[in-house]
Amino acid sequence: MKPPAGAKSTSPQPDTQRPGMAEEQAAAPAESSVPAGPSRPAPPPKPLGNKGSDFKAGDYVVYPTHGVGQVQGIETMSAAGHDLKVIVVTFEENRMTLRVPLGKAATAGLRMLANKDMMGEALDTLKGRARIKRTMWSRRAQEYEQKINSGDPVQIAEVVRDLHRNAGQPDQSFSERQIYELAMDRLAAEVAALDRTDKTAAMNKLLDYLKQG
Template identity: 65%
Template sequence: MKSSKSPAVKLAANKPSPAAAKPAPIKAPEPKASDLVFDKGDFVVYPTHGVGRVVDIEERQIAGHKLDLFVISFEQDRMTLRVPVAKAKVSGLRKLSSRKIMDSALTTLKGRSRVSRAMWNRRAQEYEAKINSGDPVSIAEVVRDLHRNAGQPDQSYSERQIYEAALDRLARELAAVERIDKDTATQKLQGVLNTMLKQAA
């Protein structure tokens, strides 16, 4: 669904040369096209929201300049995000990870969990930063490190929330890469984690 409000975009104006007595108006250059090419229907990953799908590519006029926008739907979160095509790479928008990268994430889940002695607030910030990086391997580290307490009575509410958010984010990308549903992807991840715990016992 297209928004009725245009995004606020500021374009820097070119300054005329001081040597010119009567400088002619200089038109600001058109934004350079991003080297990221997506079509309608493509799955993409936005760092702070995870996997979404390009549902449209809009063209708008902002301050006299044409602006192309990727319209990305995050169905599970029931939200739509518009990202300028020229700013797509800078914003962190990317294509789905390769199977090789996802395999690295699964390998990370099998590794030894890292136990930090830092205060929970500090650790929570580190975990959230890894989740919002959008990097599957970093997200897998969060899942691995927090899985040992998953479902335990002494697990705090905030720790459980972070664990579930990381697991959900990783499962959604795995599902898109392997073309399976999210529940199946979640079961696959939990199977790897449970095997790791049994081996560590």
């Protein structure tokens, strides 16, 4: 997915020759409406990915830091004198190809599109009340980016919900707008793939849910 203009990219540069570049995994801390205070570290989230054997050519999939892509097939590559099977995923909007080692698909977070229950929870999240921490924006921005890069549609929906502004509410700052648009783009891309429609229609659907909040 292509981030909004001016947004700082959190995505690695395309590398079609080197397997294993998909081994990154972003942790997503929980959001709270209470003031920040001393807290114990949260346990790492359970990977959302599927087993490598779950994927086949033509499948639409989600990779945490890049959003929705399409599986082109399984290839065998030679690495350090050994054969390595990789899942080839292309991302049309940014013209990038990712090669994910078959045995590391789950831990890398590569997953099939959300099922009905998961996306239903994400859409219901949009109707909830915004939960804003009383912390510095720089810290909240980092947590929002981690949620977006978790690949979890529910956490991405939380970012959209918390940063959305209705008519009559204070305008977003430039950096808030950037993060909001990135989260909206990621969520809309998955909704569009699930509904077999385009991103514009998907965004309108998300806005309808936000209006119910």
